[in-house]
Amino acid sequence: MTHPLRTRGIDATDIARVAVFAAVTAVLGLPGGFTVFGVVPITAQTLGVMLAGAILGAGLGALSMTLLLALVAVGLPLLAGGRGGIGVFFGPSAGYLLGWIAGAFVIGLIVHAGRRKPVAWRTFAGVVTGGIVVVYAVGIPVQSAVTRLPLAETALTSLVFLPGDLVKAVIATAVVTTLVRAYPRAFRRTWATEDAATSGAEPARVP
Incomplete structure (x- = not known):
């Protein structure tokens, strides 16, 4: 008998959802951004990273x-800003872009830790850890190497x-917690309730 919390395979619906969140993140870049010291652009696209990890897992x-x-x-x-092409992966923002992958992964791990239903505090912790700390941890050293500025100066x-990213973390948390209440099917997963975790009862399934 298959355990209700066992990881299922990826199906066509999952592939479609992956494509949707890739598109959402791209759309969030349409308003453009502004650059810091003419080097790295600040955009809304990290909000897409946060939502992808928190909702898709x-x-x-x-x-x-x-x-x-x-x-x-x-x-x-x-x-x-309409940027694209392999050249962006050799520029100052390359590390931040690659950090999106690791960041989304870490967000999903934290938000859905123990296969529990997302709650506000864990969602905020997840999007801050993955969407800010992890992205910065990958992005800053690469930016430092490309620009040949000291690591400490680049970090500073x-x-x-940070302020803009914290605002995006708050927005992502609000969106996720609203979806949990209003449209849990968006997460397409089975959650173990707190009661089930303590009593051994059957986990609650997303309708």
Whole structure:
């Protein structure tokens, strides 16, 4: 008998959802952005990263960002300001872009830890850890190497991103917690309730 919490395979619906969140992240770049010291652009696209990881989960969230960056690599102008092409992966923002994949994965791990239903505090912790800390941890060293500025100086100047990213984390948390209540099918997974975790009862299934 199959355990109700066992990981299922990826199906056509999952592939469609991966494509949707890649598209959502691309659309969030349409308003463009502004650059910090003329080097790295600040955009709304990390909000898409946060939502992808929190809603799709670790694996599919990371896959959606991988799909987006693969399309960028082949030349589609899906990044803020209409940027695209393999050249963006050799510029100062390359680390931040690659950090989207790792960030979405970490977000999914935290938000859905223990296969529990997302709650506000864990969602916020997940999107901050994955969407900010992880992305910065990958992006800052690469930016430092490309611009040949000291790592400490690069990290300090990157703090200008922080207020905007925290606002995006709050927005992502609000969206996720609203979806949990209003449209749990968006998550397409089985959750173990707190009661089930403590009593051994059958986990609650998303309708």
